[in-house]
Amino acid sequence: MMSTNDIIDTLAGIEPGSALDAIRARRLQARENAQKSYLSLFEPIDAGDFSLAERAAVAAFVTGLHGESPVAAFYREKLAANVDGAPLLEAIKAEIERGKTSGPYGAFPAGPLSVEDKAGLIYRVSAERKPGLGNRLVAALEHAHLLVFRPRDAASADMKTLLAAGWSTAGIVTFSQLVAFLSFQVRVVSGLRMLAAASASEAQS
Numbered sequence: 001m002m003s004t005n006d007i008i009d010t011l012a013g014i015e016p017g018s019a020l021d022a023i024r025a026r027r028l029q030a031r032e033n034a035q036k037s038y039l040s041l042f043e044p045i046d047a048g049d050f051s052l053a054e055r056a057a058v059a060a061f062v063t064g065l066h067g068e069s070p071v072a073a074f075y076r077e078k079l080a081a082n083v084d085g086a087p088l089l090e091a092i093k094a095e096i097e098r099g100k101t102s103g104p105y106g107a108f109p110a111g112p113l114s115v116e117d118k119a120g121l122i123y124r125v126s127a128e129r130k131p132g133l134g135n136r137l138v139a140a141l142e143h144a145h146l147l148v149f150r151p152r153d154a155a156s157a158d159m160k161t162l163l164a165a166g167w168s169t170a171g172i173v174t175f176s177q178l179v180a181f182l183s184f185q186v187r188v189v190s191g192l193r194m195l196a197a198a199s200a201s202e203a204q205s
Helices: 007-013 020-023 030-043 052-067 071-082 086-099 112-116 129-151 156-164 169-204
Strands: none
Touching: 007 020, 007 030, 007 071, 007 169, 020 169, 030 052, 030 169, 052 071, 052 086, 052 129, 052 169, 071 086, 071 112, 071 169, 086 129, 129 156, 129 169, 156 169
16 A cells, blocks of 8 residues: 655654644655655555565665664564565664675775775675575675765676676666665654754753
């Protein structure tokens, strides 16, 4: 069943008629577009070859990498509730712990920006969990980690790795959109919750 409640409002704890509700209403088009993006990515009419379980698994992994939050909890629950997701949840939790780091880092092309190069974790799924996750999710998790922490290192060879693991070109496009949306969603929800906390603190003082 398609969601009717605004997902960012829900995750940020925004009540109708509140000050934050009024703030979001000032940018109604941005609010509506974010909701449409969520629905198209996580409640599509046709999931194509990027299954709902895979979407939830990638979402739980990506939001977990950003740290514990209502957003991460939401996608863990979404994964657990999926018909094919429950067996994946523990593996995803373990891989989140394995992949936690700080960023962004990576290397720029040779030139003036090279002074900004920063080394960091090159994440790979653990050998023991690869069979349970399968080639597609192994490649997806490794690529998602790259996009979150090492975006400057992304190259055409990484696309070939996804294709070799069974991802279609259309699936890769949707996958990339999903990871980008999740990073945006985490930042927006975090910012809104900070505003709410600040407003509550001011009201009490």
